[in-house]
Amino acid sequence: xxxxxxxxxxxxxxxxxxxxxxxxxxxxxxxxxxxxxxxxxxxxxxxxxxxxxxxxxxxxxxxxxxxxxxxxxxxxxxxxxxxxxxxxxxxxxxxxxxxxxxxxxxxxxxxxxxxxxxxxxxxxxxxxxxxxxxxxxxxxxxxxxxxxxxxxxxxxxxxxxxxxxxxxxxxxxxxxxxxxxxxxxxxxxxxxxxxxxxxxxxxxxxxxxxxxxxxxxxxxxxxxxxxxxxxxxxx
Amino acid sequence: xxxxxxxxxxxxxxxxxxxxxxxxxxxxxxxxxxxxxxxxxxxxxxxxxxxxxxxxxxxxxxxxxxxxxxxxxxxxxxxxxxxxxxxxxxxxxxxxxxxxxxxxxxxxxxxxxxxxxxxxxxxxxxxxxxxxxxxxxxxxxxxxxxxxxxxxxxxxxxxxxxxxxxxxxxxxxxxxxxxxxxxxxxxxxxxxxxxxxxxxxxxxxxxxxxxxxxxxxxxxxxxxxxxxxxxxxxxxxxxxxxxxxxxxxxxxxxxxxxxxxxxxxxxxxxxxxxxxxxxxxxxxxxxxxxxxxxxxxxxxxxxxxxxxxxxxxxxxxxxxxxxxxxxxxxxxxxxxxxxxxxxxxxxxxxxxxxxxxxxxxxxxxxxxxxxxxxxxxxxxxxxxxxxxxxxxxxxxxxxxxxxxxxxxxxxxxxxxxxxxxxxxxxxxxxxxxxxxxxxxxxxxxxxxxxxxxxxxxxxxxxxxxxxxxxxxxxxxxxxxxxxxxxxxxxxxxxxxxxxxxxxxxxxxxxxxxxxxxxxxxxxxxxxxxxxxxxxxxxxxxxxxxxxxxxxxxxxxxxxxxxxxxxx
Ligand SMILES: Cc1cc2nc3c(=O)[nH]c(=O)nc-3n(C[C@H](O)[C@H](O)[C@H](O)COP(=O)(O)O)c2cc1C
Ligand code: SF4
Ligand code: FES
Numbered sequence: 093x094x095x096x097x098x099x100x101x102x103x104x105x106x107x108x109x110x111x112x113x114x115x116x117x118x119x120x121x122x123x124x125x126x127x128x129x130x131x132x133x134x135x136x137x138x139x140x141x142x143x144x145x146x147x148x149x150x151x152x153x154x155x156x157x158x159x160x161x162x163x164x165x166x167x168x169x170x171x172x173x174x175x176x177x178x179x180x181x182x183x184x185x186x187x188x189x190x191x192x193x194x195x196x197x198x199x200x201x202x203x204x205x206x207x208x209x210x211x212x213x214x215x216x217x218x219x220x221x222x223x224x225x226x227x228x229x230x231x232x233x234x235x236x237x238x239x240x241x242x243x244x245x246x247x248x249x250x251x252x253x254x255x256x257x258x259x260x261x262x263x264x265x266x267x268x269x270x271x272x273x274x275x276x277x278x279x280x281x282x283x284x285x286x287x288x289x290x291x292x293x294x295x296x297x298x299x300x301x302x303x304x305x306x307x308x309x310x311x312x313x314x315x316x317x318x319x320x321x322x323x324x325x326x327x
Numbered sequence: 328x329x330x331x332x333x334x335x336x337x338x339x340x341x342x343x344x345x346x347x348x349x350x351x352x353x354x355x356x357x358x359x360x361x362x363x364x365x366x367x368x369x370x371x372x373x374x375x376x377x378x379x380x381x382x383x384x385x386x387x388x389x390x391x392x393x394x395x396x397x398x399x400x401x402x403x404x405x406x407x408x409x410x411x412x413x414x415x416x417x418x419x420x421x422x423x424x425x426x427x428x429x430x431x432x433x434x435x436x437x438x439x440x441x442x443x444x445x446x447x448x449x450x451x452x453x454x455x456x457x458x459x460x461x462x463x464x465x466x467x468x469x470x471x472x473x474x475x476x477x478x479x480x481x482x483x484x485x486x487x488x489x490x491x492x493x494x495x496x497x498x499x500x501x502x503x504x505x506x507x508x509x510x511x512x513x514x515x516x517x518x519x520x521x522x523x524x525x526x527x528x529x530x531x532x533x534x535x536x537x538x539x540x541x542x543x544x545x546x547x548x549x550x551x552x553x554x555x556x557x558x559x560x561x562x563x564x565x566x567x568x569x570x571x572x573x574x575x576x577x578x579x580x581x582x583x584x585x586x587x588x589x590x591x592x593x594x595x596x597x598x599x600x601x602x603x604x605x606x607x608x609x610x611x612x613x614x615x616x617x618x619x620x621x622x623x624x625x626x627x628x629x630x631x632x633x634x635x636x637x638x639x640x641x642x643x644x645x646x647x648x649x650x651x652x653x654x655x656x657x658x659x660x661x662x663x664x665x666x667x668x669x670x671x672x673x674x675x676x677x678x679x680x681x682x683x684x685x686x687x688x689x690x691x692x693x694x695x696x697x698x699x700x701x702x703x704x705x706x707x708x709x710x711x712x713x714x715x716x717x718x719x720x721x722x723x724x725x726x727x728x729x730x731x732x733x734x735x736x737x738x739x740x741x742x743x744x745x746x747x748x749x750x751x752x753x754x755x756x757x758x759x760x761x762x763x764x765x766x767x768x769x770x771x772x773x774x775x776x777x778x779x780x781x782x783x784x785x786x787x788x789x790x791x792x793x794x795x796x797x798x799x800x801x802x803x804x805x806x807x808x809x810x811x812x813x814x815x816x817x818x819x820x821x822x823x824x825x826x827x828x829x830x831x832x833x834x835x836x837x838x839x840x841x842x843x844x845x846x847x848x849x850x851x852x853x854x855x856x857x858x859x860x861x862x863x864x865x866x867x868x869x870x871x872x873x874x875x876x877x878x879x880x881x882x883x884x885x886x887x888x889x890x891x892x893x894x
Contacts, residue, residue, distance in 0.1 A: 137647035138801045140842045152841055158649045179838050193600030212742035217811055242800065261642070261800070262626065266810045281431065 098164035112168055113155040114142055124168050125177055125206055126218060128243040129156040130293055132316030134252055141206065144168045148323055152176075174210070181207050182215040187266070189221060189238035190296075196309035197297030203241060223287055224269070229279030231293050232302055240298040246270070246290035253319060258284040289315075335679040335756040340602030342609050344488050347479055354480035360396075363439050366403030366416040366469055370554050371547075371586050373405075377429065380411035384432040387413075388746075392436065401593035404468030404555030407709045409453065413563060415447075416469065422783040423449040423456075426486025454724040455706045460713050462687070462695045463671050468555055475597045484603055485676035487562045491609045494677075499570040503673065507693035510703050512629075512666030513846075514537055515692070515759035521663065525571045530663035530791060533573035535564050535615075536657065536664040538634060539580035539587070542626035544774035544793060548697040549667040551709050553580065553587035557594035561617060562672030565604060566677055567639075567663055568615040571587055576617040577657075579634050581624045592619055626743070626797035629772070630845050631656075631664045633799065644801050645845035657753040666771065668697060679836055680856030689715035692758035697768070702739075702776040703729050712757070713831030722776055733778040737861070739770030740775075743790045744850020747783060768850070782879035783862040784869055787855045788816040794851035805848025813856065819866060820880040822888035823871040829870060831860070 093107045100122055107116035112135075117124050123146050128137040135157045138293045147165035147226040155168070184190075206306040219235060224237040244261065247270070251257040258281050272278040291299040293313045341347060357365070367382040385400045400413045402698070407416045411425035424435065424447040431447060438444045447625035453455075461467055470477040480483070490499050504519025537560060542551040553560060564576045577592055595617050598604040605641065606614040620638050622628045626638040629641040635657050656662025671692055676684045688694050692714035698721065701707045705727030712721060718738055722728065725846060737747040740757075746767035748755070755761050759769050777786065795809035815832045818824040845850045859866065868874050875885050881887040 135647075136801075137844060138803070140802055140804055140844065143842055154647060175836050176842050179834075179844070180803050180809075183803050183811070186811070187803075187807045218814070220810065241803075241807075263800065264627075265798035265800045265806055266794055268806065 094126075096148045096160055096162040096164070098160050098162070098166065100166040101168055105158045109159060111160055113144060113146075113153075113158050113160055113164075114218060116167075117161050117168065122168060124155050125209065126156060127202060127206060127241065127295060129247065130245050130249075130313060131318065132253070133245060133293070134181070136248070139180065139241075139243060143173060145170060145175065146295045150226050152180075160265040167325075177206075178210050178212060181210055181212055182217050182302060184241050185212075185215050186217040186219050187222070188223070188240065189219075191314075194306050195239060196300045196304045196306060197239075197311070198307040200307070200310045201297060202295035218271055222266075227272075227278050227300070229277035230284070230286070231279065232286060233278070233288065234300055234302055235270070235272075235278055236298055236300070239296045240270060240296075241296060242270070243295060245251065245293040245295065246299060249289045249293045249316070253316065254284050254285060254287050256283045256287075259290060274301075329411055329775070330440045337652050339478075339600060341445045341484065341488075341537050342602060343492060344485065348483055350476055354476055361399050363399070363582065363682045364418045364469075365398065365400045366418065367400065368405055368412065368414045368416075368468060369402040369472070369558055369562045369586075370409070370412075370468075370776070371550060371584075372404040372409035373412040373414055374586065376412040376426075378427075379433070380429040381413050381415065381427050384429040385435060388432040388436045391546075394436070398436075398439065399556050399646075401471050402473065403467075404472055404708055405464070405551045407459070407464070407711075408449065408467055408706060409708045410706075411449065414449075415659050416467075420471065421451060423451050424838075425449045428734055438507065445611075451663065455708075455710075458720065458725050459711050460695050461670055461711050462675065463552060463697050464555070464709070464711050465668065465675070470555075472557060475558055475594070475596075475601060475603075476762075477557075482678060483558055484562055486611055486677035487565050487569075490566050490677050491611055491613055493778070494821060496526060499566060499677065502676055503570070503679040505686075506672075506676045506684035507681075507691075507760065508669065508672055508676065508684065509692065510666055511668035511672075511696065512773065513744070513768065515769055518665065521653060521665070522567065523572055523650075525573075525661050525663045528654060530661050531662045532575075532658075533571055533659045534660055534662040535567045535571065535576040536634070536638070536662060537564055537572045537576065537578040537667055537670055538629060538631065539578055539584070539591075539667045540622050540626075540629035540634060541581065541584075541667075542624070542629045542797070543771055543773045544790075545701050545775055546699045546742060546771050548630060548699050548772045550584050550708060552667050552697070553584070554590050555588075557590045558598065560667055560670050561594055561604060562592070563596055563673035564617060565608065566616045566673050567665070569608075569613050569661055571661075573663065574614050574616065575613060577620050578617060579620045579622055579628075579638060581628075582621040583624050588619060595619070595630070596788040610651070612719055625792075625799070627799045627845070627847050630847060633845070634664065637663065638769040639748065642799075644799050645847075647844060649802060678738065687757060689758050691760060695715060695831075696772060696885070698772045700774050700776070702831060703733065703778040703780065704776045705730060714758050715756045717754050717756055718748065721757070721774065722753070726776065729776065729778040730871050733780065735776070736779055736781060737777045738774060739767075739777065739854070740773065740848075741770030741774065741853070742773050744768050744846060744853050745770050745773075746776070746853050746863065747786065749861040751848060753866070766860050768852070780879070781876050782820070782877040783865045784800075784816060784819050784875075785877075785879045786860045788813065788820060789815055790854040791851065794847060798847060798851075799845075800849060802842075802844040804839045804842040804857055805844070808835050808843075809848070810850050811835055816855070820875070820887065824870050824888065826870060829866060835871055888893075 142155040143168040509515040652662040
């Protein structure tokens, strides 16, 4: 581990060379939009919202999985990045069936937040209106795939933190979807411990507690960082 | 074949160049005792046309006539003109017979005395045969792919044993670097550089992977090479293992290639039996093992990080790079991953020296490249030419041009991440840089020729549909973007699209290309971008005039919009 100096948006900063651009930016209150990334889980690199420019690299790089290096020059905002981020969010809205007004997470949703911060009030892509079936077979929780953005946070928390690996993704491309166990109803899963971690890390209303009405589901995922710290201390 | 005396003493193990020489001499002796050798191609195309029955009936015909001692009938490899299967070659003389049926056995055997069977004869003086340079497909299939002795007789394993007994790992890498060989899996990354990166990585364990996933639609070069030269692929991998300090290799091959799988497994067993794989190769400290891993045929599993995940038993999903596999690959260890054809070039490079290889090709693209020539050309099949050869030469000389009465329109190279190159660039040399500057890509070697009967929007739609279906779904731009692009292309071909749709298509192309995680998404817009670059008039004809100039989306001069429902 070494301390390196770099610049983000013209600001001269320092960080450790085992830290990502995202970590260093956040430590200095520079906001980079993210969706799949969550402190306390492994990185995924799938949502592409955190793409930034790095001088000398003609490709855009994902801030969540790119480590800083000495002399790195990062630009987190540009007209082009704004356009791409907008399109990514529009793609998510077009892909699922996101009806905010009736959603349990209305007002407490990371997808909604991201759309708002990018100034999105309508989308220019046609809606795909996929047919997706809700799984309400679990005693305490419901999975509504219409609202799933496939960030795989639930898959990762279940595997990496709870150690159950109840969740995974099946299918390819636009047909990719979450499954529990070997594609059994969640309520019949023999590996699920009903810990509810997946519900708390889900950025939208796709996973929620039963009994919650529209706008009533507030997620709390701060426990993850705390858990990670405790586990590191113990080991 | 009998095992030579002194090999016997070592349990059949081949441990030095003298052993190879002994076997080669023995093979030469056997060959000199034969008046004729008849090779029946046992590749996938020929087998699907009953070449196994042809082999049987020829064998029976020879034994009925009591000619076994002087005439050998043996399985052989691909001749390239697979469309004319089953193919049979008679040596000496090299007569190539096409479309041979089991019932032709008597005529073929008669011909050994009376002269060639004219009705089956292929003209091997045609440019299709004379204008090729065969390096990867050396000996043009005149070796039995299942016999290690056949391979040794034509110089097989000299490369490995020279490397292990006479060269240091560094010297091996130097030769590969000097050769200028670049990866044949598509991107053309310098092979020597990749090897030295893995060699420098410090780790107790390193791996060597052969990428035989070959998922490009229409491509079959890697399959053919694996079927015909399995020992050479293994030899290349073992040389890599020696150079990098790796002891374990994997061949990742799709299960849809059952014959290639069978051949490579047989070759592994054969090489092990002779001590050319396994522990203490050439009685040195160097050990190298190879196992086969079967893929389920997803295109994305050809992408190196997805392939590694698949070998590990996970879903075939790409991961962000860096870290590159050379640093942290299979199970977190430094891993070399090269294409089948890249490994196939290694043994000859070590045998003949890097400088020899560097003489072939262009300044930046050395050696030869195999192509699967298909589409609207007279001669389809597997062809091999030096890099730098012009597209015109491949399509019009070797391929014989487009069918009578039609006009060449474009050639698609590079698979789903590639592009369509129009007639005005036919004189461009085929090398990594020039294809890229034309908006296409070398890819693994698919080459699809199109004439005036192909609609370029339809072609773009085909590839986009392929990418949408094969997208792994991990990242949003590729998962959702390819579907929207396909839908717009669909609208264009049915006359329902507006100019705004076209603008949106271009915007999506730009976004998906620059934001996707792996090469699949990054390359998916290319067929659209290249057809827009060269054939925008066809897009316009669909959108504005509702006509398909090629007459594909509707008959020529007919409105492409779906007729209104009459009910
Ligand atoms: C979507 C995708 C599919 C690929 N498929 C193949 C393939 O079928 N065979 C192959 O050798 N390389 C394929 N590649 C390239 C590999 O990732 C890798 O670069 C290559 O195997 C390296 O070998 P080389 O250096 O010998 O070319 C593919 C890449 C992408 C992005
Ligand atoms: S670009 Fe496509 S294939 Fe590659 S990781 Fe993203 S979704 Fe998967
Ligand atoms: S937050 Fe970096 S790719 Fe999703």
